[in-house]
Amino acid sequence: MEQRQSDDPNETRTPASANPKSVERPGNNQSASAKQSAEQPANGQPGNEQRRREASQRHTQQRDNRQPNNRSTNQRDEHQQNTRPERESKDAQSSDNGTNQRNERNAPRNERDRNQGQRDRQQTTERETNSPEPANRLQQSPESTARVDRDNAIVREAGSPERLVIGISLGDYNGIGPEVILKALQYNRLQKICTPVIYGSMRVLNRYRNLLNLKDWNLNGAPTIAQISHKMTNVITCWPDQNQDIQPGHVTAEAGQAAFACLQRAVDDLKAGKLDALVTAPINKYNIQSEEFKFPGHTEYLAQEFDVQDNLMFMVSEQLRVGVVTGHVPLGRVRQNVTRDRIAQKLTLMMQSLRQDFGIDKPKIAVLGLNPHAGEEGLLGNEEQEIIKPLIADWRNKGQLVFGPYPADGFFGTRAYTKFDAVLAMYHDQGLIPFKAIAFEEGVNFTAGMAAVRTSPDHGTAYDIAGKNLADETSMLQAIYTAVDVARHRKEFLELEANSLKKQPIDIK
Ligand SMILES: NC(=O)c1ccc[n+]([C@@H]2O[C@H](COP(=O)([O-])OP(=O)(O)OC[C@H]3O[C@@H](n4cnc5c(N)ncnc54)[C@H](O)[C@@H]3O)[C@@H](O)[C@H]2O)c1
Numbered sequence: 348m349e350q351r352q353s354d355d356p357n358e359t360r361t362p363a364s365a366n367p368k369s370v371e372r373p374g375n376n377q378s379a380s381a382k383q384s385a386e387q388p389a390n391g392q393p394g395n396e397q398r399r400r401e402a403s404q405r406h407t408q409q410r411d412n413r414q415p416n417n418r419s420t421n422q423r424d425e426h427q428q429n430t431r432p433e434r435e436s437k438d439a440q441s442s443d444n445g446t447n448q449r450n451e452r453n454a455p456r457n458e459r460d461r462n463q464g465q466r467d468r469q470q471t472t473e474r475e476t477n478s479p480e481p482a483n484r485l486q487q488s489p490e491s492t493a494r495v496d497r498d499n500a501i502v503r504e505a506g507s508p509e510r511l512v513i514g515i516s517l518g519d520y521n522g523i524g525p526e527v528i529l530k531a532l533q534y535n536r537l538q539k540i541c542t543p544v545i546y547g548s549m550r551v552l553n554r555y556r557n558l559l560n561l562k563d564w565n566l567n568g569a570p571t572i573a574q575i576s577h578k579m580t581n582v583i584t585c586w587p588d589q590n591q592d593i594q595p596g597h598v599t600a601e602a603g604q605a606a607f608a609c610l611q612r613a614v615d616d617l618k619a620g621k622l623d624a625l626v627t628a629p630i631n632k633y634n635i636q637s638e639e640f641k642f643p644g645h646t647e648y649l650a651q652e653f654d655v656q657d658n659l660m661f662m663v664s665e666q667l668r669v670g671v672v673t674g675h676v677p678l679g680r681v682r683q684n685v686t687r688d689r690i691a692q693k694l695t696l697m698m699q700s701l702r703q704d705f706g707i708d709k710p711k712i713a714v715l716g717l718n719p720h721a722g723e724e725g726l727l728g729n730e731e732q733e734i735i736k737p738l739i740a741d742w743r744n745k746g747q748l749v750f751g752p753y754p755a756d757g758f759f760g761t762r763a764y765t766k767f768d769a770v771l772a773m774y775h776d777q778g779l780i781p782f783k784a785i786a787f788e789e790g791v792n793f794t795a796g797m798a799a800v801r802t803s804p805d806h807g808t809a810y811d812i813a814g815k816n817l818a819d820e821t822s823m824l825q826a827i828y829t830a831v832d833v834a835r836h837r838k839e840f841l842e843l844e845a846n847s848l849k850k851q852p853i854d855i856k
């Protein structure tokens with residue numbers, strides 16, 4: 348049956364609020380429970396859809412319970428209201444750039460929470476030292492093994508569902524990577540849900556630990572992933588020559604080589620299923636180049652390492668999610684890469700990811716135009732008429748909630764993105780400028796479409812503030828939380844899929 352075409356996405360679905368995930372919150376609406384009971388099979392067992400929704404609700408609830416960075420929308424609004432006058436007066440007074448204002452604004456909250464985290468950790472360590480309990484439940488479990496399932500997804504066969512092992516690659520040690528990693532790992536709540544393993548250098552991290560006044564906090568040096576402690580933050584030192592100078596704020600060849608060594612070692616463990624997810628701290632795309640690394644970014648490198656033809660640069664936050672058709676592509680080559688096949692491929696990856704990684708059963712996606720005003724009926728370019736509109740029509744005829752093409756400026760200007768689960772932009776800056784303008788502080792760069800989970804903060808090396816204890820760790824913290832959330836969501840999704848394919852025995856009397 349042919350689907351009716353409409354440009355009003357509200358016709359097909361209740362719009363999501365400023366938080367696109369709010370539709371999945373428990374007890375959100377009556378119709379959700381009515382739908383649930385309609386899906387309840389006659390045997391009284393919950394159906395797969397219902398189990399998936401419940402799992403999704405659990406994750407959303409867990410996420411919302413976290414503080415301080417996963418505050419609910421109301422809490423965030425309240426926080427913004429409380430801090431706005433302070434920010435405005437600072438903006439008026441200061442001739443400094445926005446970054447420092449952002450840091451000052453966040454400093455009291457982050458410092459308070461970090462201090463609490465340190466206190467909690469000290470108490471935990473004292474308790475653990477006196478405890479007769481075995482040193483570590485996970486360490487006693489069999490060596491983690493991995494196999495690849497039918498969807499080429501890495502399946503971990505050992506490990507605890509509550510406590511995931513998260514690898515964190517150091518990035519460029521002259522940038523803010525080491526600082527935001529160490530600051531993020533001060534949050535005790537984070538330490539409760541995962542075992543962090545930093546792929547870096549004990550020497551470099553100790554230097555930053557001193558610089559950040561974290562001398563009381565001990566890191567556990569682990570020669571390999573098999574020797575990590577699940578009670579501490581682990582460091583695997585990844586390059587042999589440790590004599591280089593650390594020069595915060597400078598671009599050096601040594602730092603580029605070291606960043607690659609860390610990334611490579613972490614990716615090896617990720618591929619082997621020893622990690623549940625990888626979080627990468629920022630690299631400098633220029634100094635990391637070598638015979639072994641000829642890529643414009645992590646995204647493209649990981650596509651090769653995980654043997655996928657394509658993946659999706661997917662920027663995610665509580666407020667919006669944006670994926671791009673063309674990623675690290677010079678502007679002059681964008682047009683030739685905006686093809687029907689490529690858009691369809693990215694839409695497919697986005698749909699798949701929203702379902703399996705974010706627990707959205709029927710994702711609603713907005714597609715942006717390529718040209719100003721989405722081509723203005725062909726007057727300002729014809730890619731919309733010739734490529735994008737027909738593609739959207741085909742997807743809609745197949746029952747998918749794909750809308751557009753929307754003129755990018757007005758789309759973001761009117762906050763139309765709040766009505767969608769995700770937005771597909773045609774090129775890097777079209778999507779990433781609004782994303783970072785709206786969600787820089789808490790935004791996360793997620794690589795969708797691979798067997799493994801990889802996230803990253805949405806910022807770069809920030810050389811201008813490196814080594815000055817000015818970097819805000821919120822995005823790194825969110826990147827770690829998102830990695831944990833996605834890894835859990837995906838595992839449950841794959842289990843449900845596998846169960847739904849199992850034949851049910853028929854009881855014939
Ligand atoms: N994931 C990654 O590896 C990644 C991501 C983006 C950029 N980069 C690389 O980083 C380098 C620098 O890029 P850029 O200057 O365009 O972007 P940037 O994000 O490093 O910096 C932009 C501005 O934001 C500020 N800023 C960034 N993160 C901050 C934080 N956590 N707290 C406070 N202020 C912060 C900086 O001080 C700077 O003023 C480039 O080599 C780029 O390729 C890497």
Ligand SMILES: N[C@H](C(=O)O)[C@H](O)COP(=O)(O)O
Binds near residue numbers: 644
């Ligand atoms: N495009 C990303 C951003 O601006 O945030 C960044 O360059 C990181 O890309 P990789 O994750 O591919 O390194």
